[in-house]
Amino acid sequence: MHEAQRQRTCALLQARQIDAALFASPASITWLTGFAPPATDWR
Secondary structure: OOHHHHHHHHHHHHHOOOOOOOOOOHHHHHHHHOOOOOOOOOO
């Protein structure tokens, strides 16, 4: 993430009183936690 994006994101999180956030792809979350959301049928 570029510096300007980091600053905007930090300001937004602070404005909404969010102390921590995790930005990752769903595959990374699955790998880190073992959690896999239910499959969705998009037919």
